[in-house]
Amino acid sequence: MVVKVIRCPSCGEVIELTDMYEGMEIHCDLCGLVMIVRNNELLVLDTNEVYSIESLVYEEEKEEFEGEEFEEEEYYDYDYED
Numbered sequence: 911m912v913v914k915v916i917r918c919p920s921c922g923e924v925i926e927l928t929d930m931y932e933g934m935e936i937h938c939d940l941c942g943l944v945m946i947v948r949n950n951e952l953l954v955l956d957t958n959e960v961y962s963i964e965s966l967v968y969e970e971e972k973e974e975f976e977g978e979e980f981e982e983e984e985y986y987d988y989d990y991e992d
């Protein structure tokens with residue numbers, strides 16, 4: 911079961927995590943980046959950079975259709991004078 915889908919902060923590869931726990935190592939298959947789960951952040955081992963997990967979460971086609979139906983048809987009444 912995939913619990914979280916994130917994007918690699920280095921190459922942007924989508925990484926599916928089937929588990930997530932403190933101290934867990936995450937490897938990016940594409941660029942080989944190794945990250946460690948720490949609180950709600952990911953520590954990149956190579957660079958010691960820290961990314962919040964939420965900022966890396968890959969959201970799949972979130973359905974946001976709200977606001978789409980704003981196209982109200984407005985009828986203007988033109989008074990034709992002749």
Ligand SMILES: [Zn+2]
Nearest residue numbers: 918921938941
């Ligand atoms: Zn990567």
